Amino acid sequence: MIKYIFPQQCQPYSNRSPNWYNRFQTYLTLDPSRTHESAPGLSANSKSTPSATAGKQAAEWRWTERAIAYDLTNRKE
Numbered sequence: 001m002i003k004y005i006f007p008q009q010c011q012p013y014s015n016r017s018p019n020w021y022n023r024f025q026t027y028l029t030l031d032p033s034r035t036h037e038s039a040p041g042l043s044a045n046s047k048s049t050p051s052a053t054a055g056k057q058a059a060e061w062r063w064t065e066r067a068i069a070y071d072l073t074n075r076k077e
Contacts, residue, residue, distance in 0.1 A: 010070045013061065020057055027063055032071050036063065 010028065012021040027034060036054035058064065 006070065006073075010066050016061065020061070023054075023057070024061070024063060024066070027058070028067055028070050032067075034067065 010024075012018070027036060030038060036058040
């Protein structure tokens with residue numbers, strides 16, 4: 001079993017919804033070529049289009065930068 005390490009950058013923000021953190025974790029589980037459009041369930045219960053909602057959240061909460069930190073940390077292991 002592979003044990004993944006979540007660096008400090010990937011820890012939940014105290015002012016964020018647990019639902020969006022769960023979506024961020026789903027995003028992290030994709031391979032390094034991940035996109036917010038390709039992550040299943042990112043925009044569940046959204047009133048906007050899936051890509052617009054996920055894209056806004058991804059940009060606001062720096063998912064790309066945080067995912068890079070995650071990838072780099074877990075590549076070293």
